[in-house]
Amino acid sequence: MEQLREWARSADEAGFPTGLPDGKPRNPVEAVAAPPRVPAEKSEREWFRAACITNIFKETSDSVSFEFEMRDGEAFHAQPGQFVAIRFEIEGHTHERCYAVSSLVSRGEVPRFTVKRVSSGCVSNWCHDHLRCGAWIRVSPPTGQFRLHPLNTERAVFMAAGIGMAPIFPMIKEALLFSERAVRVMIFDRDEESAPFLAPLRAFAERYRDRLDLTEIYVGKAGEVTQDAIADHLAGTCDASIYMCGPPEFMRRAEAAAISVGLCEDRIFVNANAAIPALQMSPNERAQ
Structure with missing residues (x-):
């Protein structure tokens, strides 16, 4: 039971949902991926590799990105949209949290994860206040099946609420920099100051004005985004593939809105990646 509580705390602090609202993935891409199977002889030390924080970037007043490099000098491989489990030692206690890889590692960028401060989150607050270069x-090794669809010519729509932009951002860069796709990005947040990666997204919108449409929707601190409002913004996108990430209620409404405007369910990709119980298990348990 304590393991499940820790799992829930991890998902909450990371800002990701633990799955689709009904708990049933609609297609294999939406499924929460199991972590890599670890051979029984693999030790916990080998599975969780040591890494050093090399750079820190303040994204917003409550979101900070941390770049890292592996201590063993070996490459760190991650695809846009994947996440990692990170183990922290805080005041003599070990904590594990899952965070999206928010840089385009597969194209040579330095590995990075982004942490949003949560008022009740002991790990997120510690990262903001104490984690230094x-x-x-x-x-852990990166995992997750939230990936960019391989078709190179179809239009891609990206929707993110809050820190849900962390796994979406490298996917946007992949689509813009390494394909000829038309791209639409929709940001849902409280205000401009709360939206992570806003400055580079605006720079991309200026640079790729012929094929990037950036829409910013701000609802205020107490506001919420209705399904009808999302559907209005999605009008005319039924020929696209859509990728979405954000809080559970936003995801539920966004998925329903996408279906209501005529998107086929096999073109709707929901980020159901999150902290998963297996990441809290011992190495022997993971191997089973």
């Missing part, structure tokens, strides 16, 4: 953390 030179600090050591332990990082």
Whole structure:
């Protein structure tokens, strides 16, 4: 039971949903991926590799990105949209949290994860207040099946609410920099100051004005985004593939809105990646 509580805390602090609203993935891309199977002889030390924080970037007043490099010098491989489990030692206690890889590692960028401060989150607050360059953390292999569809010519629509932009941002860069796709990005947040990666997204919108449409929707601190409002913004996108990430209620409404405007369900990709119980298990349990 305590393991499940820790799992729920991890997902909440990371800002990701633990799955689709009904708990049943609609297609294999939406399924929460199991972590890599670890051979029985693999030790916990080998599975969680040591990494060093090398750079810190303040994205917003409550979101910070941390770049890291692997201590063993070996490459860190991650695809846009994937996440990692990170182990922190805080005041003599070990904590594991899952965060999206928010840089385009597959194209040579330095590995990075982004942490949003949560008022009740002991790990998110510690990261903001105490995690500094030179600090050591332990990082799992990347996992998750939230990926960019391989077709190179279809239009791609990206929707993100809050810190849900973390896994979406490298997918946007992949689509813009390494394909000729038309891209539409919709940001849903409280205000401009709360929206992570807003400045580079605006720069992309200026640079790729012929094929990038950036829409910013701000609802205020107490506001919410209705399904009808999302559907209005999605009008005319039924020929596209749509990728979405954000809080559970936003995801539920966004998926329903996408279906209501005529998108086929096999073109709707929901990020159901999150902290998963297996990441809290011992190495022997993971191997079973």
